[in-house]
Amino acid sequence: MPFLVQSLPPIPSKPWSPPPSPFKLITSIKRTHFQITSAKRDDEDDYHSTLKALKSRGRTPRKSLGQHYMLNSSVNERLVAVADVKDGDMVLEIGPGTGSLTNVLINAGASVLAIEKDAHMAALVGERFANTQHFTVLQEDFTKCHIHSQMTTLMESNSLLRNESKYAKVVSNIPFNISTDVVKQLLPMGDIFSVVVLLLQDEAACRLVEASLRTSEYRPINIFINFYSDPVYEFKVPRTDFFPQPNVDAAVVTFRLKQAVDYPTVFCIKSFFSMVNSAFNGKRKMLRRSLQHISTPLEIEEALVNVGLPVTARPEELTLDDFVKLHSLIATS
């Protein structure tokens, strides 16, 4: 997303309020990563704390890392409310930046595992929450890290200390350029996450959650999202809430993850998505042609009629349920 050239606005003075009660114990994971062990709880609002943090380090937001920091506390509060974060919850945050959202998560009683690619920001957020034992930051690229095993390790050691829910949550204001990667990686993890709440580019949010049948926005990713989750477009966030200001608006999306028993019944998930991808690869083609490597045109036509579709059907006309039925009829191994 293009950046507007912007300098840091001045920081108006604001009375400081004392930190609330100290936190209970939790854990940290790998020694090789940046680790947090102790500091004070931070109640400063996001506008002040974000600008102060950036100014203190002389940090210029990096375009390549999608660094648009949230200045509006109420957006962070709403993100946390939408995820229904409660005392004792485990939360994964991708890209904590200066820690404005992290702060609201920790204040809500969550234990946060944050993954931050930028070494300077990982250090900064680490120092900000250095007294909070409910916070761990790993300096890693989320798209390359083994989040399932990291999270499982943390949840196992955490549940030894506190009697908590089996499922963690994801709440993040992510860089827009990794949105698809994040969705693809997290949505099949209904075994460890109950809900994924993301702040995305508004246009991407609409495409992912509300793409309609028979439109060019309708893609395999929509089938994927509905296979693994129940998505909801929550609310729009104006571009003016970010620093630096992007040239597009954002939106909050909730994905309630299904557990494996609730996935549509297919005999092989890999084969199912391979069929869906093949169908869309030949987007302008009729399915009886684009799926010829799976079955004969005649068999595909018969299957389409069986599903209640015309023999000339194209991929953008099929719902998730239609694809599931078609797969069971034409893919046998």
Ligand SMILES: C[S@@+](CC[C@H](N)C(=O)[O-])C[C@H]1O[C@@H](n2cnc3c(N)ncnc32)[C@H](O)[C@@H]1O
């Ligand atoms: C849009 S900013 C959001 C910062 C902060 N959460 C906020 O709300 O102000 C995205 C953050 O993700 C970090 N980031 C970018 N690419 C990343 C990646 N591949 N893995 C982890 N963090 C990443 C950036 O350094 C930045 O701190």
